[in-house]
Amino acid sequence: MKISELVEGVLAGRRRELARLISMIENEDPAAAEALSLIYKHTGHAHIIGITGPPGSGKSTIVTRLTGEYRKRGKTVGIIAVDPSSPFSGGALLGDRIRMQEHSLDKGVFVRSMGSRGHLGGIARATSDVVRAIDASGKDIIMVETVGAGQSEVEIIDIAHTVIVTDVPGSGDDIQAIKAGIMEIADIFVVNKKDLPGADKKVVEINAMLDLDQNMGMWRPPIVLTNARTGEGIPELADKIEEHMKYLIESGTLEKKGLQRSREELEQLMEYRLTQELLTHLQNSPEYESAIRKIAKRDDDPYTVAQRLIAEFLAEYTQREGE
Numbered sequence: 001m002k003i004s005e006l007v008e009g010v011l012a013g014r015r016r017e018l019a020r021l022i023s024m025i026e027n028e029d030p031a032a033a034e035a036l037s038l039i040y041k042h043t044g045h046a047h048i049i050g051i052t053g054p055p056g057s058g059k060s061t062i063v064t065r066l067t068g069e070y071r072k073r074g075k076t077v078g079i080i081a082v083d084p085s086s087p088f089s090g091g092a093l094l095g096d097r098i099r100m101q102e103h104s105l106d107k108g109v110f111v112r113s114m115g116s117r118g119h120l121g122g123i124a125r126a127t128s129d130v131v132r133a134i135d136a137s138g139k140d141i142i143m144v145e146t147v148g149a150g151q152s153e154v155e156i157i158d159i160a161h162t163v164i165v166t167d168v169p170g171s172g173d174d175i176q177a178i179k180a181g182i183m184e185i186a187d188i189f190v191v192n193k194k195d196l197p198g199a200d201k202k203v204v205e206i207n208a209m210l211d212l213d214q215n216m217g218m219w220r221p222p223i224v225l226t227n228a229r230t231g232e233g234i235p236e237l238a239d240k241i242e243e244h245m246k247y248l249i250e251s252g253t254l255e256k257k258g259l260q261r262s263r264e265e266l267e268q269l270m271e272y273r274l275t276q277e278l279l280t281h282l283q284n285s286p287e288y289e290s291a292i293r294k295i296a297k298r299d300d301d302p303y304t305v306a307q308r309l310i311a312e313f314l315a316e317y318t319q320r321e322g323e
């Protein structure tokens with residue numbers, strides 16, 4: 001398939017082409033970058049929601065329920081389940097897939113699971129590109145589920161407009177307790193499994209913690225009680241998510257964050273490209289190996305050599321561009 005056809009299919013919202021592009025992103029196919037650059041202008045419309053929290057707290061069930069709610073409200077939905085432990089087609093997500101089956105025949109829903117192993121640019125980079133592909137395909141809402149067990153849930157704030165942190169009753173001191181670092185990234189708290197004892201106590205605990213937060217801005221994260229099994233509290237959660245987006249727009253936060261993200265992304269890409277160009281250039285230069293040997297023998301120091309090599313490269317690069 002030609003890139004232009006692939007891009008056309010993604011922009012038309014066709015499932016097959018979207019799945020294909022996501023596989024290319026996953027496999028770090030160089031053609032994916034070309035497609036991503038072509039679709040970029042068509043992104044930026046979806047409300048991206050991150051959902052993180054301890055394993056078993058009900059994230060996948062909440063995502064499934066929210067999907068139903070959004071479909072009722074006439075919105076299309078994309079879902080990405082990021083599992084840091086299992087490879088892409090691993091068994092851990094099978095349960096999620098079965099649960100999502102009620103939506104699997106719905107053309108307004110697109111579901112994808114991602115393993116976080118084997119991404120050179122990191123899981124955040126790959127996830128961000130996959131979100132973009134789904135965004136370009138015209139989905140109104142994109143939900144990203146990550147397990148609260150490492151770097152991924154902190155990286156989710158770079159991608160999501162709204163971060164939901166889930167917890168369950170009675171998880172105070174045991175291993176289910178949400179780490180402080182995750183609490184700080186929450187825009188909305190969900191205390192799921194409200195049918196279990198201790199749900200109200202959990203709300204009190206989170207509120208007490210929020211009262212102590214010195215860095216809170218204009219938005220105080222609301223706490224929503226849900227029973228994701230029955231769907232109780234899910235419409236309220238969808239309302240709070242919408243309210244948060246309204247806040248982001250009206251406070252100017254959305255625009256500010258968009259600029260910040262564009263700056264960071266551009267700088268990361270430039271850094272990567274520059275380094276690649278420089279290293280390619282050096283690989284063909286015989287002096288490079290001898291410079292390394294000199295550093296190892298203490299005949300030269302890496303600080304001076306780095307500065308010299310970059311200066312030489314830039315001079316040559318500028319000359320080459322000018323020709």
Ligand SMILES: Nc1nc2c(ncn2[C@@H]2O[C@H](COP(=O)(O)OP(=O)(O)O)[C@@H](O)[C@H]2O)c(=O)[nH]1
Nearest residue numbers: 055056057058059060061192193194227228229
């Ligand atoms: N009692 C109860 N169980 C729930 C609720 N929500 C989810 N569960 C169950 O909790 C288990 C873990 O849910 P899952 O959505 O896979 O959690 P995840 O690991 O955070 O994605 C499943 O067996 C769900 O059926 C709830 O509100 N109440």
Ligand SMILES: [Mg+2]
Nearest residue numbers: 059060096145
């Ligand atoms: Mg899950």
